[in-house]
Amino acid sequence: MNPTATPERTLVLVKPDGVRRGLIGEIISRIESKGYSIVALRLMQADRAILEKHYAEHAGKSFFEPLIEFMLSGPIVALVVEGNRVIEGFRSLAGATDPTVAAAGTIRGNLARDQGTQVVQNLVHGSDSPDSAKREIDIFFAGVLIERNK
Ligand code: DAT
Numbered sequence: 001m002n003p004t005a006t007p008e009r010t011l012v013l014v015k016p017d018g019v020r021r022g023l024i025g026e027i028i029s030r031i032e033s034k035g036y037s038i039v040a041l042r043l044m045q046a047d048r049a050i051l052e053k054h055y056a057e058h059a060g061k062s063f064f065e066p067l068i069e070f071m072l073s074g075p076i077v078a079l080v081v082e083g084n085r086v087i088e089g090f091r092s093l094a095g096a097t098d099p100t101v102a103a104a105g106t107i108r109g110n111l112a113r114d115q116g117t118q119v120v121q122n123l124v125h126g127s128d129s130p131d132s133a134k135r136e137i138d139i140f141f142a143g144v145l146i147e148r149n150k
């Protein structure tokens with residue numbers, strides 16, 4: 001273990017369902033309570049271009065258009081979160097994609113449920129790999145963040 005190693009960064013989004021339900025504070029609190037640092041934060045209305053770029057890996061899937069429409073349905077909060085192994089750690093805090101089966105104790109497991117919609121509404125996004133994190137941080141924070149740890 002090298003204590004001087006640069007901590008990892010991940011992109012977290014509080015999706016429109018999280019903002020609508022007043023869960024920004026609860027979600028940020030869980031991230032901070034775990035011990036991760038928030039190094040950038042932005043409340044914004046995303047546009048289609050940014051979302052199609054962010055979710056490019058899902059283009060062509062049946063839930064792609066519903067996913068884009070859902071993410072356009074209200075403001076989101078984008079955060080860059082930092083800490084050792086934060087990519088894996090935040091995905092663990094978030095829980096499984098499907099909130100019905102997400103473990104109790106996780107953000108999705110405790111706070112989300114099946115809404116009967118075409119796209120799963122599950123409150124948060126977290127990058128799934130270092131490459132995704134770099135790509136996604138560049139999309140939401142282009143020119144805002146210092147280059148460190150990219
Ligand atoms: P995650 O957000 O857990 O990384 P993902 O990247 O596979 O999941 O999918 C992005 C979002 O799309 C996900 O948070 C919810 C929605 N989604 C994924 N798979 C779906 C499916 N089979 N049906 C409906 N919505 C889905």
Ligand code: MG
Nearest residue numbers: 125126127128
């Ligand atoms: Mg994903």
